[in-house]
Amino acid sequence: MAEAYDAIHYTESLTLDELRLPAGLMKDSIVPDVSALDGLAGTYLFYGISNEPEDLFVIRQGERLFTDVGARNGELFPLYRSELFAVSPTVFRWKEWPAELTFERDEDGVAGKASVPLLTTRYTRYGSKAG
Numbered sequence: 001m002a003e004a005y006d007a008i009h010y011t012e013s014l015t016l017d018e019l020r021l022p023a024g025l026m027k028d029s030i031v032p033d034v035s036a037l038d039g040l041a042g043t044y045l046f047y048g049i050s051n052e053p054e055d056l057f058v059i060r061q062g063e064r065l066f067t068d069v070g071a072r073n074g075e076l077f078p079l080y081r082s083e084l085f086a087v088s089p090t091v092f093r094w095k096e097w098p099a100e101l102t103f104e105r106d107e108d109g110v111a112g113k114a115s116v117p118l119l120t121t122r123y124t125r126y127g128s129k130a131g
Contacts (some may be wrong), residue, residue, distance in 0.1 A: 029087060031086070034063045036089065037060045037063070037065055040065060041058050041060040042057075043057050043058075044057075044114050044128065045128060045130050046114075054072055054073050054077070065083070066082060067094070068080070068081045084101060090103045098118060098120045099116050101116055112129050113128050
């Protein structure tokens with residue numbers, strides 16, 4: 001390793017920065033209807049390039065939603081627990097990831113499907129709630 005590098009600096013921490021999107025892609029956060037958050041929580045399976053699904057766990061903690069991923073993830077989502085911020089009753093964003101998570105609710109307000117348009121590309125991935 002000494003031949004490849006002049007120095008190695010180890011800080012024992014990781015700091016995430018807030019994503020800076022172009023002004024045309026920015027949206028203000030809103031306060032979501034807390035009673036509707038339970039209908040969004042669950043495990044969603046997204047299919048993409050490969051035949052293997054990518055897991056996205058949407059978790060409610062109090063009045064906030066978080067996402068986390070399982071072992072089967074191709075970097076469509078943040079690779080760590082990350083908070084979601086509402087930009088509409090059905091659309092959420094991550095502060096540090098260039099994508100939106102859009103839920104499709106049924107007549108009871110429970111989401112069964114979701115989509116993820118990647119804001120910096122033309123690609124959208126589609127997923128369904130497991131179980």
